[in-house]
Amino acid sequence: xxMFSVLGVxxxxxxxxxxxxxxxxxxxxxxxxxxxxxxxxxxxRYVIAQAVDYGQGTGGAQVGGIALGSxxxxxxxxxxxPLADGEGYVRMPDIDLSSQMTQLIxxxxxxxxxxxxxxxxxxxxxxxxxxxxNS
Amino acid sequence: MPTSPVPSALSGITAVGGSPASSxxxxxxxxxxxxxxxxxxxxxxxxxxxNIATPGFLANRVQFEDALAQAAAxxxxxxxxxxxxxSLEPTRIDGNNVNLDRETLTSIDTGLRYQLMxxxxxxxxxxxxxxxxxxx
Numbered sequence: 001x002x003m004f005s006v007l008g009v010x011x012x013x014x015x016x017x018x019x020x021x022x023x024x025x026x027x028x029x030x031x032x033x034x035x036x037x038x039x040x041x042x043x044x045r046y047v048i049a050q051a052v053d054y055g056q057g058t059g060g061a062q063v064g065g066i067a068l069g070s071x072x073x074x075x076x077x078x079x080x081x082p083l084a085d086g087e088g089y090v091r092m093p094d095i096d097l098s099s100q101m102t103q104l105i106x107x108x109x110x111x112x113x114x115x116x117x118x119x120x121x122x123x124x125x126x127x128x129x130x131x132x133x134n135s
Numbered sequence: 136m137p138t139s140p141v142p143s144a145l146s147g148i149t150a151v152g153g154s155p156a157s158s159x160x161x162x163x164x165x166x167x168x169x170x171x172x173x174x175x176x177x178x179x180x181x182x183x184x185x186n187i188a189t190p191g192f193l194a195n196r197v198q199f200e201d202a203l204a205q206a207a208a209x210x211x212x213x214x215x216x217x218x219x220x221x222s223l224e225p226t227r228i229d230g231n232n233v234n235l236d237r238e239t240l241t242s243i244d245t246g247l248r249y250q251l252m253x254x255x256x257x258x259x260x261x262x263x264x265x266x267x268x269x270x271x
């Protein structure tokens with residue numbers, strides 16, 4: 001067990017949630033990204049968390065991979081759009097805003113939980129560092 | 136030391152820890168064991184919180200209170216170890232059973248206990264120092 005290992009574990013958690021927040025904000029900002037029907041739609045990204053060593057050894061979490069949303073998206077009839085095909089359709093991403101907002105809240109809470117672990121660990125380690133000073 | 140709430144279901148031991156070194160006194164041995172085990176518990180709790188969204192992750196639990204109480208009662212000067220186990224409590228739909236409320240409380244509780252143990256160690260040092268300082 002290395003020195004101050006709790007800080008390393010908690011910061012790995014913070015990193016996972018920050019990446020999740022990045023992915024969600026990217027998904028939301030591209031909700032209305034229009035593509036021509038000949039192209040793939042913008043694909044939402046979903047972060048897959050993974051345990052480092054599954055609790056043995058160093059511990060902590062990491063991003064195990066990214067799952068992509070539907071490339072098909074949904075076809076929207078918009079004949080005035082410059083990217084519309086002959087029949088007047090464009091391709092929009094299939095992103096559900098309520099699901100993204102829910103994930104945003106989950107990622108934010110996870111981020112905060114890990115940061116408060118950092119705070120508490122710092123207090124405990126500070127006490128350990130000051131051992132023997134008060135006499 | 137009051138024992139922490141005992142988890143309802145745990146799997147086999149995944150790790151054991153604690154140094155086999157012996158201390159000059161039972162108090163020293165107990166303090167050493169408690170600090171080592173509490174530090175392992177705070178790491179396990181941090182690991183649980185970091186993996187709160189990891190599919191298939193089962194929470195880690197560190198148990199040491201019973202072993203420590205037994206060692207202290209028998210007057211052993213060797214360190215009592217700790218055991219790391221995996222919780223078998225019901226999981227969420229993604230196979231994860233980490234409960235944030237519980238982990239947050241455990242994290243606060245463990246941090247305070249750790250600081251309490253450190254203060255006890257500090258007091259022993261002060262005692263030692265005071266006795267050395269006394270001049271005839």
